[in-house]
Amino acid sequence: MALFEIPDIRIAGISACVPQKRLSNHDYNWITEKERNQLIQMIGVESRHVAEPGQTTSDLCFQAAEQLLESLAWERGEINLLVFVSQSRDYIIPSTSTILQDRLKLPKTCMAIDINLGCSGYVYGLSVIGSLMRTTGMQKALLLVGDLSNVTSCYRDKSTFPLFGDAGTATALELKPGFAPMQFNLQTDGSGYDAIIIPDGGVRNLMSRKSFNIKKYGEGIYRSRLHIALNGIEVFNFSLREVVPNIKTTLKHFNRPLDEFDYLVFHQANRLINETIRKMLKVDPARVPYSLHDYGNTSCSSIPLTLVTQLRGVLAEKPQKLLLSAFGIGLSWGTVLVSTDGIVVPEITQQEATPTQSQE
Numbered sequence: 001m002a003l004f005e006i007p008d009i010r011i012a013g014i015s016a017c018v019p020q021k022r023l024s025n026h027d028y029n030w031i032t033e034k035e036r037n038q039l040i041q042m043i044g045v046e047s048r049h050v051a052e053p054g055q056t057t058s059d060l061c062f063q064a065a066e067q068l069l070e071s072l073a074w075e076r077g078e079i080n081l082l083v084f085v086s087q088s089r090d091y092i093i094p095s096t097s098t099i100l101q102d103r104l105k106l107p108k109t110c111m112a113i114d115i116n117l118g119c120s121g122y123v124y125g126l127s128v129i130g131s132l133m134r135t136t137g138m139q140k141a142l143l144l145v146g147d148l149s150n151v152t153s154c155y156r157d158k159s160t161f162p163l164f165g166d167a168g169t170a171t172a173l174e175l176k177p178g179f180a181p182m183q184f185n186l187q188t189d190g191s192g193y194d195a196i197i198i199p200d201g202g203v204r205n206l207m208s209r210k211s212f213n214i215k216k217y218g219e220g221i222y223r224s225r226l227h228i229a230l231n232g233i234e235v236f237n238f239s240l241r242e243v244v245p246n247i248k249t250t251l252k253h254f255n256r257p258l259d260e261f262d263y264l265v266f267h268q269a270n271r272l273i274n275e276t277i278r279k280m281l282k283v284d285p286a287r288v289p290y291s292l293h294d295y296g297n298t299s300c301s302s303i304p305l306t307l308v309t310q311l312r313g314v315l316a317e318k319p320q321k322l323l324l325s326a327f328g329i330g331l332s333w334g335t336v337l338v339s340t341d342g343i344v345v346p347e348i349t350q351q352e353a354t355p356t357q358s359q360e
Helices: 033-043 057-072 096-103 121-136 190-195 232-253 271-281 299-310 312-317
Strands: 002-006 009-019 022-024 047-049 079-085 111-115 140-148 166-175 182-188 215-218 221-223 263-266 319-328 332-341 349-351
Touching (some): 002 121, 009 121, 009 299, 047 166, 057 096, 057 140, 057 166, 096 111, 111 121, 121 140, 121 166, 121 319, 121 332, 140 299, 232 271, 232 319, 263 271, 299 312
Parallel strands (some): 009 349, 263 319
Antiparallel strands (some): 002 182, 009 166, 022 047, 140 166, 182 332, 215 221, 319 332
């Protein structure tokens, strides 16, 4: 297992941005009112924020980063590294991180890279950015994490459309000698790659006319091969099989009791999965915050979004010990143990689509 720790890295602040447009699952008329109510109760998603045409993940991350940099009063010339984590980048090429480097007016001495990850992306992103900072001595960095899952969700697919929300987040990190280490346990099982997949549009299956054909895959489940396909049973079984052992192994390896942590923040998969994991760990509900109700499953941005919307006050006021657990598409999953010491957490912002965000 990839069990390791990265010392001397401090989270200075976290911010989040969602599209202004909001959809209520009570208005999801593809299914009956009875089925809607049952679905809302099971997945825990009452409403979601979704991007307008032309609005991108990078737009949301840009606004989150601008807000955070202003709140921190950081000099942009001091930022040495930008890491962008998403599965909904602006273009196939070039990388979106390079575009964000320019939009944010970061110096040309800034290293910028993309990471193509979904649900586990925030935990993996922290490991990559922390490792680079620690080994190179880079002093300040930005981790921009977000996704627009609704772009590839079909309205006529009840297994995906009511679940996903769109969001972008920014996390500012700085090198601080002596700061408590971030402790990681990262895992992968590519044999389950097709549990959550968009079959066409990549190099393996190039887009064709057939890619756009809508087919029935079950009752109330219609989609094309350019839409996201989610095998709910497989994802549920994977989550219950792997997440709790990963958390327990992490705690045992680093000799830390579960009761030490103020909060456990899970990837917001859906309420049924997350509540089952919480009960398996025997953790009080007060220590497991949710953002699902108002924002849905926001893919790789769900953990930082939850931190901003649910824990903003306590994170800003006093030190916290956090256990962050992310799991899903890939299949990939991981845990990180993080300490904070009073960080900058601006209120979540909403972004209205503008003509400048329209497609070329």
